[in-house]
Amino acid sequence: MxxxxxxxxxxxxxxxxxxxxxxxxxxxxxxxxxxxxxxxxxxxxxxxxxxxxxxxxxxxxxxxxxxxxxxxxxxxxxxxxxxxxxxQGLAGELRIGMTSVSSASFGGIILGKWLAKNHRMRVDVTVADTLVLMELLRAEKMDLIIGDARDLPADLSGIDMLPITSQEGHAYCRAGHPVLALPVISFHDLLPYRFAGSHFPKAVLEHVAQLHNLDTPALIELAIESDNISLLRDATMNSDLILLTTRGCVRNALNANLLVELPVELQTPGNWYAVTLKNAVLHPAIPSLKKAIREASAEA
Structure with a gap:
């Protein structure tokens, strides 16, 4: 040679x-x-x-x-x-995992701002539920994941967790939806139209059912469950389905008056954490990404 x-x-x-x-x-x-x-x-x-x-x-x-x-x-x-x-952490690829809601709410904002300062980096993002992402992280197939606190493991000894600002869940319908003609809208009024949402933890639906005095969570019929927020949003805008998600996931549709936020309480705060393994050799770009996550959380 x-x-x-x-x-x-x-x-x-x-x-x-x-x-x-x-x-x-x-x-x-x-x-x-x-x-x-x-x-x-x-x-x-x-x-x-x-x-x-x-x-x-x-x-x-x-x-x-x-x-x-x-x-x-x-x-x-x-x-x-x-x-x-x-x-120096200024080049290479990071493998990031996000839940559907976190990716649509703030994941793109975080990565966009971070990549604007790290022009030689690239990111491969996997969107899945937290349990799947945790398996990938433990197998060291992910460098960092953003997971739902409700699905994170009880034993936190092997992971580092950075809290990310929480967002409340709300109900949305298309503009011109029949339910908007009611003088007062309750959660019970939404049940006949069925729902669209991501794969919620069982505890979330149980909480909403208890909050609104439903006999069983099964009454909250999810016509569509998907990790693709764009699909859920578009299906809601083209039907009478009720979308259950956070405001961050549909901000553009709300600003364009394509979706309307319904005045019903869900009291389902989404709490997310950025998670890395403690004993893994981390990509040197991870600290700067965590800094971007902290800054985005402070601004939210």
């Missing part, structure tokens, strides 16, 4: 036509540089310089090599910079 230092020494000699001048550019002694060129010639099995003339001239083989090494040295410098960026 060719030695990049030797190729650089060759380039210096080709530029200067003089071993002494090339040695000064390379910050090594002239004998060391001459030896470097000699080893390179032996390895390539060609003579690169005609040493019988002054200044030293390239042989035809040497000219051919010179035409090729500029690109090679350019690629090598870029690889060296990339490795340096990676070691």
């Amino acid at each position: 060719l030695n990049l230092n030797q190729l650089q020494h060759f380039r210096f000699v080709a530029e200067t036509g003089n071993f002494a001048a090339a040695a000064r550019k390379a910050h090594i002694t002239q004998p060391a540089l001459s030896n470097s060129i000699r080893i390179l010639e032996q390895r390539m099995k060609v003579q690169l310089f005609d040493r019988s003339e002054r200044p030293i001239r390239l042989t035809p083989a040497g000219r051919n090599v010179l035409n090729r090494i500029d690109l090679l040295l350019h690629v090598a410098r870029n690889v060296e910079k990339e490795v340096s960026y990676l070691s």
Whole structure:
């Protein structure tokens, strides 16, 4: 395999036509540089310089090599910079897991602001429920996840948790929905229209049923359950379904008057945490991402 230092020494000699001048550019002694060129010639099995003339001239083989090494040295410098960026957490890829609601509510905002300051980073995001994300994290297939506090494990000894601001759950319907014609709207009025929502923990539906004196959580019939918030939102805008989610997930539809927030209490705060493994070797970019998460939480 060719030695990049030797190729650089060759380039210096080709530029200067003089071993002494090339040695000064390379910050090594002239004998060391001459030896470097000699080893390179032996390895390539060609003579690169005609040493019988002054200044030293390239042989035809040497000219051919010179035409090729500029690109090679350019690629090598870029690889060296990339490795340096990676070691500083300024380049590479992070594998992030988010729940459907956290990704739609604030995940994109966090990653957008973070990537604006980390131009060489890329992120692969998996959207799933917290239990699935925790399995992937423990298998070290995720660098960081944002999980629902209600589904995080009771034993927290092996993980680090960074709290993220909570968001209340609300009920939404399309503009022009028949229920909006009622003078007073209760949760019971919503039941005939059925619901759309993400895969809620069992405790959430039990809480809503108890809050509104329903005989059983089964009365809260979910016509669509999905981790795709865009699908849930669009289905609600094109039907009489009632969407159960956070305001952050539908902010644009609310601002455009495509969805309407219904005046019913759910009292289902979503509390999320950014979670990493304690004993894993973390990507050096994780601290800056956690800082971005803290800043986004403070602004929320």
